[in-house]
Amino acid sequence: MERIPILKIGDLLLVTIQLDMHDQLVMDLQKDITNMVRTTEAKGVILDISGLDMVDSFIGRMLGTIAAMTAVMDAHTFVVGMQPAVAITIVELGLPLGGVHTALNVEKAIERLRAWGKIEAESDDEAHEGD
Amino acid sequence: MIDIVPVAVEEDLVRVRQKVRQWAATYALSTLKTVKMQTAASELARNILVYAGTGTVFFSAIDGPRREFQIIFEDQGPGIADIEQALQDGYTTGSGMGIGLPGTKRLVDHFEIVSAPGQGTRVIIAMRI
Ligand SMILES: Nc1ncnc2c1ncn2[C@@H]1O[C@H](COP(=O)(O)OP(=O)(O)OP(=O)(O)O)[C@@H](O)[C@H]1O
């Protein structure tokens, strides 16, 4: 069965969405991420959606649900790499993305998670880079 | 030219979005307009699937004062009794957020809806090329 892979890197789960997902794939991903946060006790989930060329209400709802479910398990969810046209469209559509943290890219998301003390710094230098 | 995509199963929504991409590329629509049309099409095709079960999506380019990329979403489902209410942000009879219709209307240059109980629903959207 088709599935979006979830990469575990230390306390982080990294998911890169590169294809136009049909609804079942979206539902499966939501389930897989929450299961994996539970079993691995990950502290951060980073969803790279740079490969997505639209976010409709269905995908938006999934992003919100993932953020809410992972928050209950003490993990932060970041959406990164959103294309500008997608961001503008989301706002005009009126999609509420409250609860979902956004960052420009994976590195920025990791910086923020480190600054919040959610994940450990690799070295002292890098720990102070965040804003 | 006209393209017709039937909507009956989930995977058809992906086909509808792909078709929008193809048409948008043919008419060199901007990235933003392409994303808006894809998002609108995804919402309206999903409405067909959720509320009517099956329906049809028609793609065409129409010539008027200005050329437009037009998509028509048609179904023979239950129809909508109060269209004004259905166009309100947050109004839903299902489990959605009530975003599809009002949101779509904001995204496109032209939006038209014809529906009545027992008569099915037809939504027409268009974007200037
Ligand atoms: N094709 C249709 N046939 C019958 N009723 C429809 C159709 N499309 C929309 N509706 C009605 O209009 C309401 C509003 O639709 P809209 O797409 O705005 O929101 P939603 O589908 O309920 O939620 P969301 O789109 O945010 O998931 C629906 O709840 C439904 O009652």
Ligand SMILES: [Mg+2]
């Ligand atoms: Mg809808």
